[in-house]
Amino acid sequence: MKALLLVDESQDKIAIRDIEKPSPKSGEVLIQIKAAALNHRDQWCRIGMYPNIKYDTVLGSDGAGIVSELGEGVASDWLHKEVIVNPNINWGSDEAAQSAEYHILGMPTNGTFAEYVIVNVDRLMEKPAHLDFNEAAALPLGGLTAYRAVFSKGQISKGQKVLVTGIGGGVAQFAFQSALAAGADVFVTSGSEEKITLATDLGASGGFVYKEENWAKEALKSTGGFDVIIDSAGGNAMNDYLRLIKPGGRLVHYGSTSGVPKNIDMFRLFWSQASIHGSSMGSDLEFKEMVKFVSLNKIKPIISSVRNFDQIVSAFDEIHAGKQMGKLVVSF
Known part of the structure; x- marks a missing residue:
């Protein structure tokens, strides 16, 4: 073969x-x-x-x-x-x-x-x-990783404001679709205006080009911040996310394609009462739940x-x- x-x-x-x-x-x-x-x-x-x-x-x-x-x-x-x-x-x-x-x-x-x-x-x-x-x-792999990040770690529910970064990636697209299906108000980031346009056509409330210097400032001004941020990049964008997270919000990271941050604004982290969650793949139970969720919501x-x-x-x-x-x- x-x-x-x-x-x-x-x-x-x-x-x-x-x-x-x-x-x-x-x-x-x-x-x-x-x-x-x-x-x-x-x-x-x-x-x-x-x-x-x-x-x-x-x-x-x-x-x-x-x-x-x-x-x-x-x-x-x-x-x-x-x-x-x-x-x-x-x-x-x-x-x-x-x-x-x-x-x-x-x-x-x-x-x-x-x-x-x-x-x-x-x-x-x-x-x-x-x-x-x-x-x-x-x-399978992307759907499972996204399901754990969105629900088990992010605890996303109807009406919450969510940011999914790097929308072109496989896990990011499933996180975006899953959060939408859960009734969340979902925004995205990308290095490409074209990908943001595609995401908005699919239901995103808006998007931000992370290559632009003041993207986080624009995002905060237009949205008021996010209850949950789902991210795969890490790196120095961590402090942008800490500026964007609402009090008591959750940062969920399932990757680190941009490496480790040079520093983290610890004051902003503890004062916001935010929490940072690591997430990778998911359990066999979550796989079954993911497939059921996809079938129920007819996610493609x-x-x-x-x-x-x-x-x-x-x-x-x-x-x-x-x-x-x-x-x-x-x-x-």
Whole structure:
């Protein structure tokens, strides 16, 4: 079967290879992948900026497909079902945080950028009926990370004012859509006016270009501040967020693409009674809740592009450039 591997001998560090089709063991299923989607972690693995790098691993955490073969002990009614894959491996029993053995499908465990993938049957959920395979493939990792950030950590509810930063990213788009579905008044930031326009067309109340020097001052003047800020950048923007957060508000960070801040305005932090929450991925329970929420609210992932699997290297280059609005999907 064809698969995209992380390789050491290629200048691209990724390559499509023919590898042996796996067979499911006890408790496992074989899924024929119909579509898969990229995440920034795939590119970080490619450039060596991810822990526990293991070459000759099939990358990919997001996938949707059809169960084509069952291992021993798996209920027969799973056969031929259309499914999505929960990319969590060994989250553990603590809802508050993942276990020490936790990792994500696609590194170091073989992932979804292949014609077939093996997973334990408890990683399966039926594909939401309102989504096609391309849309469903875009959901798992980003949808789960956003759900935890928005609801478990951000505790967003109807009528609250919310800021979602970096709206072009996969998690940010799900956070935006989830907050909207919860009845919040949602604003966004981006480095691109075009992406802000797209977000407002989809329901955002407004947006701010973070590259502009006084964007935070403008945001505060026009909105009065935010109850919750959902962010993946970190960096020196932290103090902008502290200026924008309402008293008792919550800053939720699920990434740090801009690195660490040079300093934090501690006076503003404690005087505002604000709280800062770290968030990453989500538990198996939250995955089930996320899929139910998406199905109930008929949320459809924003897809930037769909291309054939044999063009997947170009999708990696696109996600590295950061120009996409929504998820990059490959189909088989």
